Amino acid sequence: MLTRRRILHLGATAGASVLAVRSGGALSDVPSTVKTPVDFEVPRGACDCHVHVFDPARFAYDAHRVYTPPEATATDLLALQNAIRFDRVVIVQPSVYGVDMAATLDGMKKLGAQRARGVAVIDADTPKAALDAMHAAGVRGVRLNLETVGESDPAAVKHALATTAEQLRGRDWHIQFNTNLGVVAAIRDELAALPMPVVLDHFARAKASLGPSQPGFDALLALVQAGRAYVKISAAYRISDQKPDYPDAAAIAQAIVAANPDRVVWGSNWPHPGRGKTRTDTAPPYPSDDGMLLNQLPKWVSDAATRRKILVDNPARLYGFGSA
Numbered sequence: 464m465l466t467r468r469r470i471l472h473l474g475a476t477a478g479a480s481v482l483a484v485r486s487g488g489a490l491s492d493v494p495s496t497v498k499t500p501v502d503f504e505v506p507r508g509a510c511d512c513h514v515h516v517f518d519p520a521r522f523a524y525d526a527h528r529v530y531t532p533p534e535a536t537a538t539d540l541l542a543l544q545n546a547i548r549f550d551r552v553v554i555v556q557p558s559v560y561g562v563d564m565a566a567t568l569d570g571m572k573k574l575g576a577q578r579a580r581g582v583a584v585i586d587a588d589t590p591k592a593a594l595d596a597m598h599a600a601g602v603r604g605v606r607l608n609l610e611t612v613g614e615s616d617p618a619a620v621k622h623a624l625a626t627t628a629e630q631l632r633g634r635d636w637h638i639q640f641n642t643n644l645g646v647v648a649a650i651r652d653e654l655a656a657l658p659m660p661v662v663l664d665h666f667a668r669a670k671a672s673l674g675p676s677q678p679g680f681d682a683l684l685a686l687v688q689a690g691r692a693y694v695k696i697s698a699a700y701r702i703s704d705q706k707p708d709y710p711d712a713a714a715i716a717q718a719i720v721a722a723n724p725d726r727v728v729w730g731s732n733w734p735h736p737g738r739g740k741t742r743t744d745t746a747p748p749y750p751s752d753d754g755m756l757l758n759q760l761p762k763w764v765s766d767a768a769t770r771r772k773i774l775v776d777n778p779a780r781l782y783g784f785g786s787a
Contacts, residue, residue, distance in 0.1 A: 488627045494539060496733060497546045499754035503761045506771045508786075510551035511779035513664055513730025514540060516570035519559065525561035529611060530746045532559060535734035537573040543733055544578070547757055551784055555639070555664075556584040557736065558611045568600050580782040582606050582639055588627055594634065602638040603782045605630075610668060611641060617649035624650065628657055637661065637693075637781065643668035644679030651682045654692060660781060661692040664730070666719070671703035671711040675718040687722040693781060694719050696763070696773075697730030699756060700749060707752070708759060716763040724769045728777050729760060 513757040517535045524531060544552055552574065556567045559690070562584050571579040605627055609620060620642070627638055637660035640647075647654070647667050654661050667683050675684075686692035696716045703709035720727050731753050739746035764770050778784065 468753045494543050494546060494746075494751045494753075496735065496751055497543065497751040500759060501547055501754050502758050503672075503759075504767070505548040506767075506775050507550060508779065508784070509549045509774040510553065510728070510782070510784070511544070511547070511549050511731050511733070512553045512728040512778050513695055514543075514552055514733045515553055515557040515736065516540060516554055516566055517559070517734070517736075518566050518569070520562065522563070522566035522569070524559045525563065527561065528559040529742050530559065530736065530738045531656065531743055532557070532734070533745055533748070535748075537672050540570065540733065541574060543731070543753060544574075545726040547731075547753060551578055551580075551778065551782075553580045553582060553730070553778070553782055555606055556581040558584070558608045560584075562586050562589060564597065564602075568597070568602075571601050576601055580784070585630065587630075591629065594630070598634065598636075598711070603635070604639050604662065606639040606641060606664075609640060609646060615643065615646055617646065620646055620650055621653055624653055624657075627703040631659060634659075635783070639664060640667075641665070644677070644683060648679040648682040648687070650685065653720070654686055655689065657691075661686070662695065662728075662781070663692055664695040665698045665701045666696060666712070666715055666731070667694060669702055669715050671699070671705070671709065671715050674711075674714055680715075680718070683717060684722045687719060687726045688711065690723060690726060693726045693728060695728050696720075696760075697729045698732035698735070699759065700735075700751065701732070708755060712759070713763050716759075719771065720764055720773070724764075724772050725777060727775050728781065729757075731756060 516537055517532045521592045554567050554570050558565055569583050571581045582604040583597055583602045585605055639662040641664055669680055697711040699709040703707050705711050709772055735749040735751040737746045737749045
């Protein structure tokens, strides 16, 4: 129930439908993606480690994007943070902006240095000065969007990894992968040898229906167990078709947490970008209930101390937040 921590009132923004809930006597506006109240005690300092900001009215999408999402601004994101009682967030550069970081950096600035960190997308031409500026703004990692562009060739992935690692040499950043278990298994040794942390988002695209014995999952668990990779247990709807609460994702999540609870973080994947019929059609978001998705965490992880690691301690270490 939403009883312990008062949710700040936020006015509804253009294009965002809201519903009203009551918390501690205060009427609050809640994004339409929160249909179910959070039903467990969220620790102070909790961090949503995977969201995006889309602000096409102010920041034009890249002409070569593969999809066109609707608006989801920093104001909308703050409403989500308050609704699910989170204090911190990581804004991940979406592919629709290419390497133009303006929208992501603007979102981070609006939410503030105490609350927000960022993950960038760069290319081989990104200058050192730009990386320095991004670091000062709160960026702490680079994402390789392999799954989005359909890149699964191990040789190409290894080349991109080596190039990115060289660019980040000497920085306290990590490399995040949007990829699948087959790629993880193919480049396992290269990932283990990196001098910086590795982050694999969305369960590394494990298929919930195949369970923990599926090909490649052992490679993922070995990296996690050795402390060589973090996994985002994020967007269960990306790996499961069992709506509405994706029960078959539990075994995948529990196996990852059991391998090493110090290398697991949680993310919502708000605003849940979908795909249109063509790259220029406005793609409706994937239907999602962020309250219900978050409520799966205590079902996957019954121990409150372990949940605190996932929601607070691990993100604080990985993204450079102070103590909660």
